[in-house]
Amino acid sequence: MPVIDNGAQVIIVKSKARSYAPGVQAENLLNALRSKEEMDRQNPRHPKPRTMIEKVQIVGKDDLTATDAALYELFIAWARDEDHKRARGRERAEKASASKAERKRDDLDFPRDASVVGGTGDGAVTDIYAIPYDAVRAYANLHGAVDTPEQLLSCLNRLSRTTVRYNVRDETFRNRGVVNLLNSGLKTNEATGKTVVEFSLPPYVHGLLSKPGSWGYLELRAFGRFRNKYTGRLYQRLALIAGYDNHVRKPLEIEPRKLAEEIGFKWTRYVDFKRNCLNPALEEIEKWVERFLVDFKEEKGAASGRGRPGVALLRFTMTPRGDRKIVELSAPSMTWSDANAAKAGDKVLTPDQLPSAGAVARALKHIRFPHALTGADLSEFWRAAVDEVLEGFTPSHAPAPGMVDVHGERLLASIEMDGADQAFFAWAEASALTGRFFRRTEDLSIPRDICHLMHPKSLEPTEGETPDQRRLRYAKDTAATIVWGLAGLLKRRMPGERTVLPEDVIDTYCDIDTLPWSLVSEHLPDKGAMLRRALTMMLKTRIERHPKTGRNRAVPAMGIERRRATLRNLVSATRKENWSAVHRIACAVVHAPGDNCPF
DNA sequence: TTCGTGTACCTTAATGCTCA
DNA sequence: TGAGCATTAAGGTACACGAA
Incomplete structure (x- = not known):
């Protein structure tokens, strides 16, 4: 349902938050682990949730070595890779069953992360993963540090006994809790002599892997060589x-x-x-x-005294x-069908907005995509991405573009400034990391009755704009995005996945370090100190007993309606560049606690 | 044996204060 | 106003210990 915001109806999705977990970027992770040459060639990258990067603190003894840390990253990547394989299997099974009986979409409200790995249904995930010993040993030995099973066991022992605290709020985790990094060990089949490294992640940590949010892409190749x-x-x-x-x-x-x-x-x-x-x-x-x-x-x-x-x-x-220039890259040959698909005219895009067949061929050769793609696929995905900008509409089931993605007005500006080929290549490189734009034009089913309301002026390219002006515009655009998200227009991500409710993403909107708040802070008299306090308060939780399960859980201390209304007011003031209003709202939140707010 | 990590000790640099 | 002193922190070197 569209929402009235300053007289205009808008529908947007949050640009920062992703509503699904991206996969590991590797052609074949196991092969990369086993061979140093393959590791260098593939350079696997795995997306690590921002929470796991920023909010973790080792508690007690910290005797982890660089190799231990590398192994931990490997285990995280492996778990994510395995989860994705199982999720794809589940999707195939669902498609097969869907053809027999029409599903009731509203009944498919099961948690994705639990079903992917066969969890308990309450978000707890208890799987044990196994990696061939030779692969782990080869990875741990990238810089010659670990060679024998005893040395590897020492690494696993240190990892297993290291405890960490995650300073975050969550519906199942109390922020004063402490968990093990993981549990791991070597397991040998005495009949076959085959040895594997087994590990399991604590349920809370495992749950973080599949949560929406932002990610840091980490190179396993580099981790394995850090000393x-x-x-x-x-x-x-x-x-x-x-x-x-x-x-x-x-x-x-x-x-x-x-x-x-x-x-x-x-x-x-x-x-x-x-x-x-x-x-x-x-x-x-x-x-x-x-x-x-x-x-x-x-x-x-500044000098503050003597010394x-x-x-x-x-x-x-x-x-x-x-930043690779496409013209400097070698162009491979292309199949007849791929070339025809790339050259085909388009009903929406002008010829200037279409990449050449050579550009598509170069992208296929020089960019490492997570899945096998054809030139026809890439051409199709590009048309859908540009179409989306031109129409000013994001399909309700599409995941929100990430910070890495080349999208929106930036995509159009890139086409205009750099040409379609270079813009296409930059877009393809970003999309290879996120997978956000790998979908078809037929997914863009636009409800015409609201389409005209959804074309933000900020999508139009402007000339003579300074970087600061551009950043301000980008912040205001993100503010508009939040309004759309708060309006509850994120209906579904993919068929069969649970509904995304506004309250699911409100936490991501309260991040002071991202737009629009990072920019807003620069305009406030106290450099955003009060705004930071207000947003922090909106993230606070209290513990209550679940009425059905009887289990303790953390729930937002501030009521959902009040959080939503406060955010709406803040972004509304931001879009009008009314910094004093933003400051007043923040002060009101801090000094005038309301329903359920413990402050 | 090599190398990462942590600590101790001495020297050098930068700044403020005092006083002739 | 400038020299000398006090204070604080960085720079450099050496060494011990333990993991790889």
């Missing part, structure tokens, strides 16, 4: 930011002590932190990470490594 225990911890934080859209990506600015605390470095002096942690970590990241480069700067603090002023702020600026 410094802190490199992987710093790398994940940088990779998370490096994956953001060019227009919203800001440098990571953080106090040295805070960063040290976050990555588990015992603070003594800055020079020790730099020497033993930052320098080796940055060297290794530069040497092994393919996706981005890091520029590191120190900022001295030499120390380093007050660290600034890490990430830039994509090697």
